Amino acid sequence: MWIDITQTMKKGMPNWPGDTPFSFEIAYTKQQTGSVNIGKIETSLHTGTHADAPFHFDNNGPTIDQLDVNTFIGDCLVIDCRPHSIISAAFLQAIDFQGVQRILLKTVDRISDCFPQHIPIIDAEVAALLKERGVFLLGVDNPSVDSLTSKEVQAHHALYAHQIQIIEGLDLSCIEPGLYDFIALPLKIEGADGAPVRAVIRKK
Numbered sequence: 001m002w003i004d005i006t007q008t009m010k011k012g013m014p015n016w017p018g019d020t021p022f023s024f025e026i027a028y029t030k031q032q033t034g035s036v037n038i039g040k041i042e043t044s045l046h047t048g049t050h051a052d053a054p055f056h057f058d059n060n061g062p063t064i065d066q067l068d069v070n071t072f073i074g075d076c077l078v079i080d081c082r083p084h085s086i087i088s089a090a091f092l093q094a095i096d097f098q099g100v101q102r103i104l105l106k107t108v109d110r111i112s113d114c115f116p117q118h119i120p121i122i123d124a125e126v127a128a129l130l131k132e133r134g135v136f137l138l139g140v141d142n143p144s145v146d147s148l149t150s151k152e153v154q155a156h157h158a159l160y161a162h163q164i165q166i167i168e169g170l171d172l173s174c175i176e177p178g179l180y181d182f183i184a185l186p187l188k189i190e191g192a193d194g195a196p197v198r199a200v201i202r203k204k
């Protein structure tokens with residue numbers, strides 16, 4: 001059984017302060033077209049469950065359409081990080097990744113209806129550890145891998161420097177730690193800095 005770990009995209013969903021909120025409307029009704037309803041959306045590409053492309057924080061980095069789909073399909077390990085406000089390399093060092101190349105960090109019991117005030121930050125040293133263990137995808141149940149006020153976005157840069165792709169805004173509310181199959185494919189938007197994903201996992 002596949003489990004959906006995607007936030008539902010809807011009006012009023014949590015949004016990065018000042019960024020474009022998500023909206024969806026029927027632009028042309030069935031009555032207007034005489035045949036079909038046609039919806040349209042407007043959204044920041046960093047609202048809800050999404051992948052960051054390196055171009056998000058590096059003008060020379062690849063855009064979302066240029067990332068390898070194989071990164072986003074395969075085994076993953078869900079790790080419980082709940083007591084920690086800083087996710088350090090020392091904490092992750094002790095965890096057996098079981099040869100898995102994608103890890104998802106669960107940092108909250110359930111995701112909130114509101115944009116969080118504080119989120120745990122990921123120590124920039126984590127990137128080197130993950131690289132050493134063969135991990136190439138890091139997913140979090142937060143809007144960012146860096147602090148909400150960071151301008152340097154060190155964790156983003158460190159992860160990119162170690163070829164580790166980022167997924168943010170997962171909903172791991174009812175998910176127990178452990179090994180899963182994972183699929184979270186970003187929409188193929190040319191030149192984009194990120195894209196929504198539909199993220200699903202299945203217990204191994």
Ligand SMILES: Nc1ccccc1C(=O)C[C@H](N)C(=O)O
Pocket residue numbers: 016018019044046052056143144145146153168
């Ligand atoms: N949406 C934004 C609007 C303005 C400034 C930053 C953002 C971000 O999303 C950055 C965040 N560091 C991120 O992890 O993607």
Ligand SMILES: [Zn+2]
Pocket residue numbers: 045046050051052143168194
């Ligand atoms: Zn993002």
Ligand SMILES: [Zn+2]
Pocket residue numbers: 052143144145156166168
């Ligand atoms: Zn990000």
